[in-house]
Amino acid sequence: MSLLDTIHSPADLKKMDRSDLPRLASEIRARIIDVTSRNGGHLASSLGAVELTLAIHYVFDTPQDKLIWDVGHQSYAHKLITGRSQAFDTLRKPGGISGFPRIGESPFDAFSTGHSSTSISAGLGMAHGKKLAGDPHKVVAVIGDGSMTAGLAYEGLNHAGDSRGNLLVILNDNDMSISPNVGALSSFLSRTFSARYLQDLRAEFGRFLKSLPKIGDDVYQLAKRSEESFKAFVTPGMLFEAFNFDYFGPINGHRLNHLIDILQNIRELKEPVLLHVSTKKGMGYPPAEKNPTFFHGVPPFDIKTGEKKPVSPAPPTYTEIFGKTLCDMAEKNNKIIAVTAAMPEGTGLSPFAEKFEDRFFDVGIAEQHAVTFAAGMSTEGFRPVVAIYSTFLQRAYDQLVHDVCLDGHPVILAIDRGGFVGDDGPTHHGLFDLAFLRTLPGMTIMAPRDEAQLVAMMKTAENTPGPSAIRYPRGTGVGVNVDMDCPALPMGKAEVLRKGSDLTLLALGRPVHEALLAAEILADKGIDARVVDARFLKPLDTSLLREIGMEGKPVITLEEGILASGFGSAVLEFYGDEGILSPLQRLGIPDRFMSHGNPDDLRKACGLDAKSIAETAQLLQKKVAA
Numbered sequence: 213m214s215l216l217d218t219i220h221s222p223a224d225l226k227k228m229d230r231s232d233l234p235r236l237a238s239e240i241r242a243r244i245i246d247v248t249s250r251n252g253g254h255l256a257s258s259l260g261a262v263e264l265t266l267a268i269h270y271v272f273d274t275p276q277d278k279l280i281w282d283v284g285h286q287s288y289a290h291k292l293i294t295g296r297s298q299a300f301d302t303l304r305k306p307g308g309i310s311g312f313p314r315i316g317e318s319p320f321d322a323f324s325t326g327h328s329s330t331s332i333s334a335g336l337g338m339a340h341g342k343k344l345a346g347d348p349h350k351v352v353a354v355i356g357d358g359s360m361t362a363g364l365a366y367e368g369l370n371h372a373g374d375s376r377g378n379l380l381v382i383l384n385d386n387d388m389s390i391s392p393n394v395g396a397l398s399s400f401l402s403r404t405f406s407a408r409y410l411q412d413l414r415a416e417f418g419r420f421l422k423s424l425p426k427i428g429d430d431v432y433q434l435a436k437r438s439e440e441s442f443k444a445f446v447t448p449g450m451l452f453e454a455f456n457f458d459y460f461g462p463i464n465g466h467r468l469n470h471l472i473d474i475l476q477n478i479r480e481l482k483e484p485v486l487l488h489v490s491t492k493k494g495m496g497y498p499p500a501e502k503n504p505t506f507f508h509g510v511p512p513f514d515i516k517t518g519e520k521k522p523v524s525p526a527p528p529t530y531t532e533i534f535g536k537t538l539c540d541m542a543e544k545n546n547k548i549i550a551v552t553a554a555m556p557e558g559t560g561l562s563p564f565a566e567k568f569e570d571r572f573f574d575v576g577i578a579e580q581h582a583v584t585f586a587a588g589m590s591t592e593g594f595r596p597v598v599a600i601y602s603t604f605l606q607r608a609y610d611q612l613v614h615d616v617c618l619d620g621h622p623v624i625l626a627i628d629r630g631g632f633v634g635d636d637g638p639t640h641h642g643l644f645d646l647a648f649l650r651t652l653p654g655m656t657i658m659a660p661r662d663e664a665q666l667v668a669m670m671k672t673a674e675n676t677p678g679p680s681a682i683r684y685p686r687g688t689g690v691g692v693n694v695d696m697d698c699p700a701l702p703m704g705k706a707e708v709l710r711k712g713s714d715l716t717l718l719a720l721g722r723p724v725h726e727a728l729l730a731a732e733i734l735a736d737k738g739i740d741a742r743v744v745d746a747r748f749l750k751p752l753d754t755s756l757l758r759e760i761g762m763e764g765k766p767v768i769t770l771e772e773g774i775l776a777s778g779f780g781s782a783v784l785e786f787y788g789d790e791g792i793l794s795p796l797q798r799l800g801i802p803d804r805f806m807s808h809g810n811p812d813d814l815r816k817a818c819g820l821d822a823k824s825i826a827e828t829a830q831l832l833q834k835k836v837a838a
């Protein structure tokens with residue numbers, strides 16, 4: 213029997229002899245590698261946090277002591293030792309356990325995560341809640357160096373230091389975000405100090421102090437007396453101590469005994485403490501150590517070679533077409549710049565970064581800054597393109613309202629992962645963007661039905677004088693020919709793709725294809741459906757909508773986004789304002805969060821597949837006729 217099989221909860225772990233923990237760590241690594249090789253998942257971060265996970269659970273009394281995993285993509289070992297070993301095979305599978313901590317999944321998941329940099333704020337809230345309730349238990353927040361680039365993390369530190377929360381923040385520093393970490397702070401954290409370097413620096417600093425007139429010598433004596441304060445002055449401790457945290461580290465995050473000893477000591481401190489731990493992303497699996505970016509969020513792979521499992525040939529992804537088109541546009545227009553918030557690979561900007569180094573900005577996990585930075589750039593005559601996942605754009609709503617739209621700055625939002633993303637689930641589905649963008653005055657919003665139209669929309673955005681957004685799905689296009697020389701679209705004009713006299717299917721973005729298929733099904737049943745690709749959510753093609761509405765025939769709107777305030781709502785509002793009484797039904801995402809799962813299944817569950825659309829159309833027609 214393996215050691216892992218004997219662990220049903222952290223209580224079993226605590227009974228183990230420390231000398232057995234390294235063997236358990238290897239078993240956990242093997243299990244994580246095995247399951248992610250079949251299911252895909254966040255492998256490299258989870259491998260890097262195995263010892264840290266064991267040490268925390270060995271020392272603290274979870275779930276009474278609360279443990280929060282920032283982002284949560286490193287929590288696989290935590291899942292394995294908190295009662296989910298049996299279920300681990302179902303990781304990220306439909307109906308299986310989530311790839312992130314979920315409060316509803318286990319009492320050991322103290323806070324649901326997925327988006328970065330929330331752990332310090334949430335942990336501080338818990339710490340103060342416990343204090344008010346007289347609960348002496350501890351709160352531990354584990355946050356990565358990449359996640360420390362977001363402003364939210366500093367808002368939490370600032371408040372924690374000031375309010376003296378009983379919070380332990382563990383900075384899991386592997387010197388990587390998904391790509392190499394960026395920013396001044398990152399180089400500060402990863403600065404290593406050799407004894408020789410420290411000595412030289414100390415001597416130089418001493419000479420400087422002594423050279424100060426009058427007080428210099430006294431200050432020098434004072435500084436010399438305290439070795440620790442000198443170290444704190446030049447090491448990362450300086451930063452965290454300025455936030456009023458007690459700083460420990462950096463320590464090796466793979467040396468279990470050492471980790472446990474340190475955690476046992478600092479467990480007793482009842483104030484804000486930051487423990488800086490150095491780990492290696494992908495630790496224990498050579499291919500992941502060598503290429504942590506590929507193994508950050510990896511598709512199924514061959515364990516022996518570390519190669520992606522072969523997939524049948526498929527059209528290029530929207531992301532690839534976006535990246536290629538942007539390079540093409542930037543070649544001709546030197547005002548185009550590209551901005552990403554720590555997602556150069558995911559958003560397809562890597563080729564741009566290589567070709568146009570000066571015009572590429574990776575700002576780290578800082579979506580709010582990315583948007584306002586782009587607004588600033590646009591005031592200097594540039595055309596910034598912020599390439600961002602739909603779900604992470606949610607972070608930057610006020611920046612869109614206040615910094616971009618209020619003055620109509622021509623910032624282009626290239627919104628990737630619009631719609632269902634699949635295995636990452638509710639934290640990552642891009643279902644709210646259409647609804648929240650539509651309310652912004654002056655914003656042009658487009659959604660392509662295929663990859664060729666994405667190119668045309670990018671050209672349209674380039675010609676648009678104000679802010680614009682193009683929202684496209686995760687994954688492969690539909691396989692149409694892409695013409696890089698295609699013209700821009702006429703502003704706010706929809707396209708009738710199929711004529712029909714009985715009813716209209718009015719779709720935006722990806723669902724256009726399902727609408728066309730549904731029209732075929734309806735034709736077999738003797739119903740003649742018109743199919744319209746709206747292309748623009750804003751401005752709407754009001755003249756075409758009016759024409760269709762005046763016919764008085766059923767209209768069905770289709771969108772892969774939340775129904776509240778989305779595309780269908782926009783059409784409904786327009787008809788309401790115009791006094792048009794056509795029977796209208798909206799199809800999209802209902803008023804609830806959607807779990808992880810196969811995107812096609814999720815679409816079916818929302819009635820967005822061709823068969824369901826055809827059924828809805830038939831029912832609506834019957835209702836109208838009755």
Ligand SMILES: Cc1ncc(C[n+]2csc(CCOP(=O)(O)OP(=O)(O)O)c2C)c(N)n1
Nearest residue numbers: 257326327328356357358359388389390554
């Ligand atoms: C707000 C937000 N932006 C972007 C991401 C995408 N993302 C997930 S993990 C990650 C890197 C995090 O780096 P770090 O915290 O150092 O953890 P590591 O992957 O190194 O373990 C990024 C950019 C996210 N989850 N949330």
Ligand SMILES: CC(=O)[C@@H](O)[C@H](O)COP(=O)(O)O
Nearest residue numbers: 283285326509558633636686
């Ligand atoms: C944890 C996280 O936020 C990212 O790693 C995300 O899972 C990437 O998603 P894609 O696989 O769609 O790039």
Ligand SMILES: [Mg+2]
Nearest residue numbers: 356357358388
């Ligand atoms: Mg990191």
